[in-house]
Amino acid sequence: DAKTTQPPSMDCAEGRAANLPCNHSTISGNEYVYWYRQIHSQGPQYIIHGLKNNETNEMASLIITEDRKSSTLILPHATLRDTAVYYCIVRVGNSGGSNYKLTFGKGTLLTVNP
């Protein structure tokens, strides 16, 4: 799976949008971008994933650049409960062979301040 690069930490004011960047310059054409987050003392939580089109769900939006070499996770109105480590992961979308594996890096610690 392609390697990702994320800033180690970011701060955001409560109520403002949090924009978390991720670089994945070696991504392959069949690899999806997944985002998970991990709140302190909890297991990772799935947020969103996408291939090349922008995606939105009730938690967040995912913006993928046209060349797919980078993406941004957007939390439109951050709350204190969004303080967590956010992981950007790229992997092949189908379940064949070893493609199921989620390879976690160190992620970005997002701190939402009051």
Added chain:
Amino acid sequence: EAGVVQSPRYKIIEKKQPVAFWCNPISGHNTLYWYRQNLGQGPELLIRYENEEAVDDSQLPKDRFSAERLKGVDSTLKIQPAELGDSAVYLCASSLGQGVETQYFGPGTRLLVL
């Protein structure tokens, strides 16, 4: 819908003692994963089950670790004997399988080996 259930949440043991962790996946999920997360790191896959079959255990330290998933539902991960370096959070995740591979994680078991 109930999420992935794990027990115990915390365990403190002395080195050389055995320990076991239990996981019940989301109902209907055929694929089950065990991950280990060391302090300050992202989770790392130990073993993956498709129903009752362990299809990838390449990262499981087989000299002291074992796992089973009888009847293809809940699973147990065992360490015998435990070593100081086994202190970590052990996470269980499940996915629907059959091409739908978004993984959902349990809260984890925090193990401290003294």
